[in-house]
Amino acid sequence: MKPADKKAYDKDYAQAKKTGKPFFPYAIYKDTIIAGLTVIATIILAITVRAEVGEPVNPATTDFVPRPEWYFYFAFELLKIFKNQDALTPVIMATFMVPNIMIILLVVWPFIDRGPERRIWKRPFALGMTVIVTGLLCYLTWMGANSPAGVASQGLPLSGLDEQATKGMDVYMANGCGSCHMVAGVGAPGPGPDLTNEGAKGWDNAKMIAWFKAPKAPMPSYASLPPEDLENLATFVNGLGTKYK
Amino acid sequence: MTTKDIGPKNPVQKGADATIDFVDERSGVKTGTRWFLFRNIPEGTSWFQTLGFTAMVVFGMQAITGIILAMYYVPDTQGGAYKSIEYITNEVTWGWLVRGMHKWGASVMIIVVFLHMARVFIWGAYKYPRELTWVTGAMLLLLTMFMGLTGYLLVWDQKAYWATVVAVNIFASAPILGPYIGDILRAGPEFGPATLSRFYSIHMLVIPGAIATFIGLHLYFIVRLGISEPPWSKRRLRIERDEEDARRAAAREKAKALPGSVNYPASWPVEAEEATR
Known part of the structure; x- marks a missing residue:
C-alpha cells in the first residue's frame, strides 16, 4: 500500500469509528449469542456422540490402522498422493515441502497481498485462492473420511507362494501392512506405495530387513518383530511381482 | 461527568466506590475497561465478526474441561493413562460429559478458527494496518493444530498411539532439523513413557501458554487498531x-x-x- 492509500484508509476508518457505536453492548451481544450457541452445540455433540475408549496401546503388536483425527485427514491424503520414491511424487513433498510452503504462505500473506482493495469481487486472485484452498481441504478431508480402514482378511490373490512366502504373507496380513499398502489390488491405496511389483527392485533380504527396521517416514519401524518374521516378510515382499504374482 | 451529591450514600456502596477508586488510582483499571469495552467500532459490523470471540470462548471451554480432566489423568504408559481415561469416562460424575466436551471442543475450535480465518481473508481485513493481527492469528491456528496433535496421544489407545508414531516420524523426516525435532518430541530415539509425559506437558503447559500469549497480543492489536469495517458496509x-x-x-x-x-x-x-x- 502506498502512503497515500494508508492515509486515505486511516481517514476513512477514523470516520467509520466516529460514526460508529460502542463495542459494549452493540458488538458483544452478537458475540455472546454465537459463542453461546457454539458451546451448546459442543455439549449436545458430547451428549449424543459419546467419546469412546479404544484398545489400550500395545507397541508389540503392529496390527494397527494409523488414521489421524479428521482435521489431519488432508495431511494424510497428501501422503497418499506423494507416496512414491520417484522424482515426480516424492514423499518429501507431502511430509515437508507442501505443508511448510502452506504455513509460510499463511504467515506472510499480508506482506504479499498489500493492495488497498478489500472487496473480494475486485480481488480475483484472492477469491481464486479461497475457492481452491477451501475446496482442496474439503475434498482431501472427504477422501480421508472415506478411505478404507483395513485390508480384507481373506488373503491376497497371489499364486506361486512357497512355504516361506506364505508365512511372510501371514506376517504382512497380521501386522496391518495392507492398511497403508496395496498388493495386487487388495489393500489401501496409500499412504504407502503399491507393492505389487516390489520384487522388481531386486533388493536382497538383508536390505529389506534393514528397511523394515528403519524405514523412511511416514512408515513406522517394525524393529520389534521377531527376526524370523522379518526374514519371512522380506522374502515375501522381495518376490512380489516376480515369483509371486 | 459531574453528579450532584444528593445526600449520604449507602455505606456498602460507599465502601465499594472507595475500593474501586483505590484500585483505579494504582492500576488505571477504569481507563482500561473504558478503553476496552466502550471503544467505538464501525456501525454495521457483521455476524461473521463474532467468530474470533467464539474461538476465544471455545478455548476457555477447552481450558476449563482440560483442567478438570487433568485432575484425574495419569500420564503413565504402564496402563495408568488408559485406566485413568476409562475411569474418567465411566466412574467420575459427569466425567464422560467433560471428556466429550473436551474432545468435541477440539473439533469445534478447529472449525471456528478456520471460519474466522476465512472471514478475515475474504474481507481483506488482514491489510494495512492489521498485518500483525493476521500473523498472530496464523500462529494461533498452527498452535490449535498442535494442540489437536498432542492431545490425541494422551488417550493412549492403539489408534492414538500409532497415528502419533506416524506423525512424529513425519516431523523427524524433515531435512537438517528433523532428527532433532523428532528426538525432542519423543524425548529420545524411541516412543516410550518419557514421550507420553512430554506430550502431556506440551499439551497442558507449553501450547496453552503460547496460545494465551498470542490471544493477548491478538486482542491488543484488535483493540488498538479497531475491528475492521465490512468492505460493503x-x-x-x-x-x-x-x-x-x-x-x-x-x-x-x-x-x-x-x-x-x-x-x-x-x-x-x-x-x-x-x-x-
Whole structure:
C-alpha cells in the first residue's frame, strides 16, 4: 500500500469509528449469542456422540490402522498422493515441502497481498485462492473420511507362494501392512506405495530387513518383530511381482 | 461527568466506590475497561465478526474441561493413562460429559478458527494496518493444530498411539532439523513413557501458554487498531456511490467543455444514468 492509500484508509476508518457505536453492548451481544450457541452445540455433540475408549496401546503388536483425527485427514491424503520414491511424487513433498510452503504462505500473506482493495469481487486472485484452498481441504478431508480402514482378511490373490512366502504373507496380513499398502489390488491405496511389483527392485533380504527396521517416514519401524518374521516378510515382499504374482 | 451529591450514600456502596477508586488510582483499571469495552467500532459490523470471540470462548471451554480432566489423568504408559481415561469416562460424575466436551471442543475450535480465518481473508481485513493481527492469528491456528496433535496421544489407545508414531516420524523426516525435532518430541530415539509425559506437558503447559500469549497480543492489536469495517458496509457503499457520482459529473463537465462536442440538454445524461442504475 502506498502512503497515500494508508492515509486515505486511516481517514476513512477514523470516520467509520466516529460514526460508529460502542463495542459494549452493540458488538458483544452478537458475540455472546454465537459463542453461546457454539458451546451448546459442543455439549449436545458430547451428549449424543459419546467419546469412546479404544484398545489400550500395545507397541508389540503392529496390527494397527494409523488414521489421524479428521482435521489431519488432508495431511494424510497428501501422503497418499506423494507416496512414491520417484522424482515426480516424492514423499518429501507431502511430509515437508507442501505443508511448510502452506504455513509460510499463511504467515506472510499480508506482506504479499498489500493492495488497498478489500472487496473480494475486485480481488480475483484472492477469491481464486479461497475457492481452491477451501475446496482442496474439503475434498482431501472427504477422501480421508472415506478411505478404507483395513485390508480384507481373506488373503491376497497371489499364486506361486512357497512355504516361506506364505508365512511372510501371514506376517504382512497380521501386522496391518495392507492398511497403508496395496498388493495386487487388495489393500489401501496409500499412504504407502503399491507393492505389487516390489520384487522388481531386486533388493536382497538383508536390505529389506534393514528397511523394515528403519524405514523412511511416514512408515513406522517394525524393529520389534521377531527376526524370523522379518526374514519371512522380506522374502515375501522381495518376490512380489516376480515369483509371486 | 459531574453528579450532584444528593445526600449520604449507602455505606456498602460507599465502601465499594472507595475500593474501586483505590484500585483505579494504582492500576488505571477504569481507563482500561473504558478503553476496552466502550471503544467505538464501525456501525454495521457483521455476524461473521463474532467468530474470533467464539474461538476465544471455545478455548476457555477447552481450558476449563482440560483442567478438570487433568485432575484425574495419569500420564503413565504402564496402563495408568488408559485406566485413568476409562475411569474418567465411566466412574467420575459427569466425567464422560467433560471428556466429550473436551474432545468435541477440539473439533469445534478447529472449525471456528478456520471460519474466522476465512472471514478475515475474504474481507481483506488482514491489510494495512492489521498485518500483525493476521500473523498472530496464523500462529494461533498452527498452535490449535498442535494442540489437536498432542492431545490425541494422551488417550493412549492403539489408534492414538500409532497415528502419533506416524506423525512424529513425519516431523523427524524433515531435512537438517528433523532428527532433532523428532528426538525432542519423543524425548529420545524411541516412543516410550518419557514421550507420553512430554506430550502431556506440551499439551497442558507449553501450547496453552503460547496460545494465551498470542490471544493477548491478538486482542491488543484488535483493540488498538479497531475491528475492521465490512468492505460493503452501508457507509462504504454510500461513499462509493458518492465517488461514482462525482466521477460521472466530472466526466460530463469535461465532455461539455470539449470544443465541437454536442451540447446535450443539461438533464439528459443524468436521466440516462439514473435509468441504468
